[in-house]
Structure formats: structure tokens, C-alpha cells
Amino acid sequence: MNLRGLERQTARSGPGALRAMALVASALAAVSHGGLLRAEPNGAVGTIGHKVRTDEKMNDALAKQPPANRADAATTLWYTGPATDWMTQALPIGNGSLGGMVFGAVGAERIQFNENTLWTGDEADTGAYQNFGELRVSFGTGGALVAPGRAHNDSTAAETIAASHDGDPATKWCVIHEGQEVLWVKEFRGDRQALRSYAFTSANDVPERDPRTWVLEGSQDGKDWRLLDKHESEAPFPERHLRKTYAFVNGTAYRFYRFRFQPAPDCTHFQVAEIELGNADAKEDDVTDYRRELDLSTAIHRVCYAREGILYQREAFCSHPDRALVVRFTASRPGSYTGHVELTEAHGAIPVAQGDELTAAGALSNGLKYEARVKLLCEGGEVEATNGVLEFRGADALTVLLTAGTDYLNRSDRGWRGDDPHAKVTQTLASAASKSFEALKAAHVADYRSLFDRFSLELKAPAEARQLCHAHQLRDLQFAIDAERSEFAYRMQRLLLRAQGLAKRQPDLSAELFADEVAQIEAACDALLSTPASGRHGRRLQKRYRKHREALFTFLYRADVSPDNNACERALRKSVVHRKVSGGFRSEWGAAAFATMATVIETAAKRGEDALCVLTSLLTPGAPLVPLPQPP
Numbered sequence: 001m002n003l004r005g006l007e008r009q010t011a012r013s014g015p016g017a018l019r020a021m022a023l024v025a026s027a028l029a030a031v032s033h034g035g036l037l038r039a040e041p042n043g044a045v046g047t048i049g050h051k052v053r054t055d056e057k058m059n060d061a062l063a064k065q066p067p068a069n070r071a072d073a074a075t076t077l078w079y080t081g082p083a084t085d086w087m088t089q090a091l092p093i094g095n096g097s098l099g100g101m102v103f104g105a106v107g108a109e110r111i112q113f114n115e116n117t118l119w120t121g122d123e124a125d126t127g128a129y130q131n132f133g134e135l136r137v138s139f140g141t142g143g144a145l146v147a148p149g150r151a152h153n154d155s156t157a158a159e160t161i162a163a164s165h166d167g168d169p170a171t172k173w174c175v176i177h178e179g180q181e182v183l184w185v186k187e188f189r190g191d192r193q194a195l196r197s198y199a200f201t202s203a204n205d206v207p208e209r210d211p212r213t214w215v216l217e218g219s220q221d222g223k224d225w226r227l228l229d230k231h232e233s234e235a236p237f238p239e240r241h242l243r244k245t246y247a248f249v250n251g252t253a254y255r256f257y258r259f260r261f262q263p264a265p266d267c268t269h270f271q272v273a274e275i276e277l278g279n280a281d282a283k284e285d286d287v288t289d290y291r292r293e294l295d296l297s298t299a300i301h302r303v304c305y306a307r308e309g310i311l312y313q314r315e316a317f318c319s320h321p322d323r324a325l326v327v328r329f330t331a332s333r334p335g336s337y338t339g340h341v342e343l344t345e346a347h348g349a350i351p352v353a354q355g356d357e358l359t360a361a362g363a364l365s366n367g368l369k370y371e372a373r374v375k376l377l378c379e380g381g382e383v384e385a386t387n388g389v390l391e392f393r394g395a396d397a398l399t400v401l402l403t404a405g406t407d408y409l410n411r412s413d414r415g416w417r418g419d420d421p422h423a424k425v426t427q428t429l430a431s432a433a434s435k436s437f438e439a440l441k442a443a444h445v446a447d448y449r450s451l452f453d454r455f456s457l458e459l460k461a462p463a464e465a466r467q468l469c470h471a472h473q474l475r476d477l478q479f480a481i482d483a484e485r486s487e488f489a490y491r492m493q494r495l496l497l498r499a500q501g502l503a504k505r506q507p508d509l510s511a512e513l514f515a516d517e518v519a520q521i522e523a524a525c526d527a528l529l530s531t532p533a534s535g536r537h538g539r540r541l542q543k544r545y546r547k548h549r550e551a552l553f554t555f556l557y558r559a560d561v562s563p564d565n566n567a568c569e570r571a572l573r574k575s576v577v578h579r580k581v582s583g584g585f586r587s588e589w590g591a592a593a594f595a596t597m598a599t600v601i602e603t604a605a606k607r608g609e610d611a612l613c614v615l616t617s618l619l620t621p622g623a624p625l626v627p628l629p630q631p632p
Contacts, residue, residue, distance in 0.1 A: 078293035084168065086112060091294040093301050095320035098404055100135070102316050104292040104303045105167055108138040108339075109314065113325060115370075117408035122366045122416075131158070131346045132372060133360065134166065135402055137327070139339040162344045164275045169241045172203035174271035177263040182270050184259040186277060187222070187387070192253035195228070197278030199245040200237075207236035209271040213262040218254030225258060241273065299448045300441075310336050319444040324432040326440050329398040335380060337395040342388075343374050343402075353385035357429075361422065371421045372404040373429045399437050403429045467554040470496050471564040473541075480537035488533035488542055495524055499553055500563050518556050525552065 082105040083089035090101035090112070100113040114132040121127020156174070164173035164184065175182055195218070202210050213232045217225040229248040237244065257277060263270040290305040303314040311332040318325045329337060341358065343351045347370075349362035356378070361371040374390075376383055381395035392398065405425045409418030432440060473496060480489035499521050506514050529549065533542040545552060555563045600618065604611040 075297040076293050076295050078291055080290055080292075082106065082290075082292060085170065086168070091292070091301055093294075093299060093316055093318040093325070095318040095323065098318055098323065098325055098402075100316075100318060100325055100402075102301045103167070104301075104314075106287050106290070106305060106307070107140065108136055108167065109303075109327065109329075110167060111135045111316070111325070111327070111402075113372075113402065113404065115372075115404045115406065117368075117406045118364070118370055119368065119408065120364055120366055123412075127366065130364070132370070132404055133343065133345040133347075134162070135325075135327075135374060135400070136166070136342040136344065137329070137339065137398070137400060138342070139337065158346055159271070160344075162342075164272055166344075167274070169201045169243075169273045170204070172271050172273045173275075174203065174209070174269055176268055177270045179263075179265070182261040182263060184261070184275060185222075186257050188253075188255055188257070192255065194250050194253045195257060195277055196250050197245055197247045198229075199243055199274070199276040199278065200272055201243045201274035201276075202237035202240055203271040203273045204240055206267075206269070206271070207240075208264055208267040209269045210234075210236045211261055211270075211272055212236070212264050215260050216248075217258045217260070218250070218252065219256040219258065220254060222256045225256075226252075226254075228257075243274070245278070247278075297449075297452060298445050299452075300445070309333075312336070315441070317441065317444050319432070319440055319447075321443045321447050322432045322435070322440055323403060323428045324440075325402040326432070326437070326444075327398075327400040327402075328437050328441075329400075331397070334396045335394040337381065337398055338393045340392065341374060341376050341390040341400060343372065345372065351388045353388050353390055355385055356383050356390060357385075358388075358390060367417070369407040369420055370405070371425045372402065373425050375401045375429055375433050377401070377433065401429060401432050403432070465554050465558050465561050466551045467561050467563065468548050468551040469564050470500060476541060480535065480541055483537055484535040486533065486535045486538035486541075488528065488531075488535075488538040491528055492541070492545070495521065495528065496552075496563075499556060503555055503563065518553070521553065521556070525549075 077091065079089075083091065083103040086101055090103050093100050093102060097116050098113065099116075100111040103110040112131065112134050114130065116129070118130045118132055119127050120130060159172055159174040161173050161184065163171040165186075198216065200211050211231075212234050214230075215227060216229040218228050219225045228250055229246065231246070259275065261270055286307060288306045289311075291303070293302050294300075295302070299317055301314075301316040303312075305312055313330050314328065316325070316327040331337060343358040343360050345351060345360035345362065347362055347364060349360045351358050351360040356376045358374040358376075359371065360373075361369070363369045376390045376392065377399040378392050378395045379397040379399075382393050384391045384393075403425050405421040405428075407418050407421050409416060411418075435443075474493060477489040477493040477496075480486040481493070502514070502517050502521065509517075525545075529542060529546050533539050555561045597615065600614055601611045604614040
């Protein structure tokens with residue numbers, strides 16, 4: 001769930017809102033698991049194991065950006081290499097209905113996106129959310145896959161030929177070959193290099209489906225082909241997700257390259273995870289100063305890197321006001337962008353390229369209609385629609401817009417279906433395209449900050465006056481006394497009760513006498529903690545009090561701190577007593593509403609505010625606080 005969705009869920013959840021925020025904190029913490037992150041000296045985080053190099057130049061470049069564009073280190077996740085795994089490394093952007101996972105690769109930006117009404121279920125089957133597809137912006141003259149020589153029967157809707165060059169070894173291209181050769185064709189446009197190597201990555205399962213016999217051919221026109229390399233009866237790859245490279249001699253820069261795979265006759269399927277065309281594909285070895293980040297204070301994803309003396313920068317966000325996913329590409333040298341934009345749809349729809357737009361539309365098995373549209377705004381250079389992609393050459397900057405929707409309608413009396421999504425998606429895209437990137441960005445940030453700035457969370461920061469709760473300590477000490485007759489527990493219990501009694505008698509004592517008794521209690525505590533305790537429970541409690549020594553008697557120095565320090569529990573105690581005495585509220589909503597009101601009243605009293613005024617403000621539409629739970 002993105003932050004906009006979380007905000008709406010929070011508004012519906014009432015007292016559960018804080019739990020939702022805690023889940024967000026847990027999700028962010030989970031990003032660091034699995035050895036993916038390392039702590040940096042400046043407190044930031046970075047990835048390990050990528051071949052992209054980094055140094056201080058990129059940080060200097062970012063530091064020179066205007067304050068509005070520079071990420072706050074306290075609210076920024078940043079990394080020194082592109083993402084290769086969707087679950088653990090790609091970073092999310094979203095607006096509550098449309099969302100994407102951004103990978104940040106140098107040679108090709110890949111954004112997997114979905115829309116929250118793309119669902120396979122109906123009234124007979126609950127179904128599941130669906131992956132919508134991928135937006136891919138490739139750079140250089142790396143080319144694009146073109147239609148193979150014959151139609152292949154893909155094993156599943158997700159295992160299409162597009163998966164063979166998406167940069168993700170976890171996906172795969174799998175076909176039912178029916179005894180016929182399997183073709184893979186890639187076309188390179190513009191300036192080309194002579195291909196001298198290529199690589200295959202094995203898929204996740206069934207080694208018998210691996211490439212075993214194949215030929216690689218080159219052509220200038222896609223009709224006359226020349227043999228470049230040939231392999232026969234190769235053994236299956238010894239490991240899954242294993243990358244193997246093959247080299248050969250070639251001095252000609254062909255426009256088309258084609259693999260002709262002859263599948264094993266004893267296996268009905270052919271599959272491969274990745275096909276890379278060596279030196280002809282964009283490489284990242286010559287990249288320096290790479291940085292990928294997600295600024296949580298603005299919900300903007302950024303990528304910066306340097307290559308051959310040019311500083312490249314990207315910004316991506318998902319705008320709620322304009323209902324569009326927006327990606328911006330800029331460079332320090334004019335004319336630095338050449339490549340193509342692809343739209344891959346995960347359910348079999350064939351993208352159509354026309355003018356400066358891409359469209360993919362279709363229907364799921366339950367009849368749900370869907371459509372995604374992409375518009376390429378190119379500053380300088382040229383744009384051409386060809387073979388289902390948008391090619392751009394010599395561009396100074398690019399802005400890519402994506403919108404998506406379905407005909408789902410949340411009304412059972414109309415069969416859960418509304419108008420065809422085409423008109424709405426088209427209008428949304430046109431509206432976003434009519435605005436400048438800066439206007440789109442400003443509207444997005446203003447809308448997002450109106451939610452983000454309503455809540456702040458400080459973790460692992462000591463309270464101004466922390467007090468260890470005596471109520472809990474007396475309970476634990478009594479347990480130690482009962483379990484093992486702990487002398488330490490008995491003496492410590494007497495000491496805590498003595499301190500509580502002194503606090504109650506303070507108004508009747510002179511300042512000098514009160515200070516003298518406090519000093520006696522502190523000295524007795526130090527002596528007790530310095531003498532080794534006996535028994536397992538006694539030693540455990542003594543270790544606890546040594547660790548929290550400074551928080552044992554805070555209430556003796558501050559009149560506004562109570563020894564049990566559980567004001568929240570006391571605020572809810574009335575509802576607990578009511579539930580136990582009366583047999584409970586008539587509904588869960590009643591208990592939740594009563595607990596929320598009790599907390600609000602208690603907080604108002606502590607602040608010296610009128611409780612009735614505070615409750616009235618909460619019930620006012622548009623109030624900047626979490627609303628009370630609504631009755632079912």
C-alpha cells in the first residue's frame with residue numbers, strides 16, 4: 001500500500017491508525033534485511049555487490065541542487081547500485097490507485113506497474129490482484145525485440161519473450177515449442193557495433209528446457225541471414241540462474257540478430273531467463289558516481305550517474321492530483337538521449353505505437369476491460385513510432401507519462417462494471433501532457449506533503465523524563481520473591497515502595513528533609529545493585545535495574561511524572577472496567593469509540609484544553625486529526 005492508500009486506510013481505521021503507521025515503519029526496516037544494505041559513515045545506506053562504482057562527485061552534484069530538489073538525508077533511502085530484485089531492491093512510487101516499482105538500471109529504466117482495480121475475481125471466485133505490465137525506457141542503440149518468425153505458444157501470460165531481456169533473472173521466457181524451432185530476433189537502429197559475444201541465463205527450473213542446440217545469425221534487412229555462431233547438443237546448465245557467455249569472431253555491425261533454437265525432442269517446453277547480446281547491449285562498467293534514492297518526504301525517486309563526462313539524472317513519481325506516473329530524464333550535455341520506449345502488458349495485449357504514444361488494451365478472463373497508455377514528450381531530437389515501440393534520437397531531455405485504468409465499478413447492481421476505460425485513460429493522459437514537468441512535480445509534492453507533514457515519528461530517541469514503571473517492577477519483584485525467595489527482590493521491592501511513599505509525603509516535608517531522604521534512597525539503591533544477587537530471577541532483575549538505573553526514581557525529581565508512568569493505560573482503564581463489569585460493549589465499534597474518546601479527553605486535560613472543544617473539532621469535517629471510528 002502506498003502512502004496515499006495508507007492515509008485513506010488510516011482515516012477509516014480510527015484507533016488502528018497508529019498500528020498502520022507502525023506497519024510502515026516495519027516495512028522500511030525490512031528493506032535492510034538479507035544483507036542488502038550497509039551502514040555508511042554519514043548514516044545513509046548503500047547497496048553491496050554491484051559493479052557500479054561511486055565516489056564523492058555525485059554527492060557534491062546533489063548538494064549543489066536547489067533545496068527544493070535535494071533530498072533530506074533523514075528521510076531518504078539511497079543506494080550505490082541499480083536494483084535487480086523486485087521484492088527486496090526495487091523502490092516503490094504510487095498515488096493510491098496506480099503504483100510502480102522502479103529499478104534504476106543505467107542501460108534501461110524498468111518500472112513494473114499495476115492499478116488497484118485490475119482483478120481477476122467475480123462473485124463466484126475471489127480472484128487476485130494482477131500485475132499490469134512494465135514500462136521500459138532503453139538507452140543507446142541497444143535495439144528492441146521484434147516479432148519472431150512465427151507465433152509461439154507462451155507457457156503462461158507472464159512468461160513471454162519480453163521476459164528474456166528485462167534484466168531480471170527471476171523471470172523467464174517459456175514456450176511450448178510443438179517440435180518446431182524457436183526464434184528470437186532483435187533489431188538495432190542508429191549507430192551499431194559489431195557483435196562479438198552473447199550470454200544466456202538459465203531459468204528457475206527444469207534443466208532439460210535449457211538452450212541445447214542453436215545458431216546465431218546476422219542480417220542487414222531481416223531477410224538474408226549470415227551464420228555467426230553455432231552450438232549443438234550442449235548439456236543443460238549445471239545450475240539455475242547461471243549466466244554463460246559465448247564469444248565468436250565478427251567484424252560486421254548488423255542491424256538484425258536472430259537466434260534459432262532447436263529444442264530437445266524429449267521435452268515439450270523451451271525456456272531461458274535472459275538473453276544478452278554482449279558488447280552490442282548497453283553496459284554499466286564505465287559508469288561512475290551512481291546513486292539511486294527514494295525521498296520519503298516528497299515521494300520522488302531519483303537516479304544520478306556519470307558516464308563519459310556526462311551527468312545523467314532521472315526523477316520519477318506517481319501523481320495523485322494528475323493521476324499519472326511521471327518519469328523525467330535530463331543530462332548535462334544536449335542530445336545525449338537515444339533509445340526507445342516499450343510498454344509490456346502482462347496479459348497478452350499487443351502494444352500499439354502511434355505518434356508519440358503507446359497503448360495496450362484488453363480484457364481479463366472475467367471480462368474486466370483494462371487499458372494503459374504512455375506518452376513520450378521529447379525535448380530536442382526526433383521521435384518515431386515503429387514496431388510497437390517509440391524510438392527517440394538525439395533528445396536533450398525526456399518526460400514519459402503513463403496512465404492506466406479498468407472498467408471496474410464498485411456497484412453490485414451494475415455487475416461491477418462501468419464505462420470502458422479508454423475515454424478516461426485518454427483524457428487523463430492528455431491533461432497531464434498539457435502541463436510542464438515542473439508543474440506536475442509541484443502539484444504532486446504539495447499534495448503529498450499535505451499528508452506527510454501531518455505525522456512525524458521519532459524512533460529510539462530518549463524521552464525528556466523517562467520513568468521505569470513501578471507497577472510492572474513491583475509485579476516482577478513479587479514473582480521473584482514467590483518463585484525463589486529472592487532477598488534482592490524483597491529489598492528492592494521495599495525500596496520502591498519507600499520511594500513512592502516519600503513522593504506522597506513531599507508536600508508535608510521541607511525541601512532539605514525531602515532532599516536528604518531522596519539521597520538516602522539513591523544510596524541504598526546503589527548499594528543494592530552493587531551486591532551480586534542470588535537466584536535466576538533475582539540476577540535478571542538486578543541486571544535490568546543496573547541498565548535502567550537513571551530511570552528508577554525520576555518521579556522524585558519531577559512532579560509531573562508518576563512512578564508508574566502509564567498514563568495511556570490509566571486513560572483506557574475506565575473502558576476496561578466497564579467491559580469487565582457490564583459484560584462488554586454491544587459492539588467492537590462501541591469499545592473502540594469509547595477508548596478513543598477516553599484518550600482524547602485525557603490528553604486534553606493534560607494540555608489544559610477544554611475536552612468538549614477538542615471533541616467538537618474532531619467531529620468537524622476536514623479536521624486535521626484522525627477521525628473517531630464510524631459505526632458499521
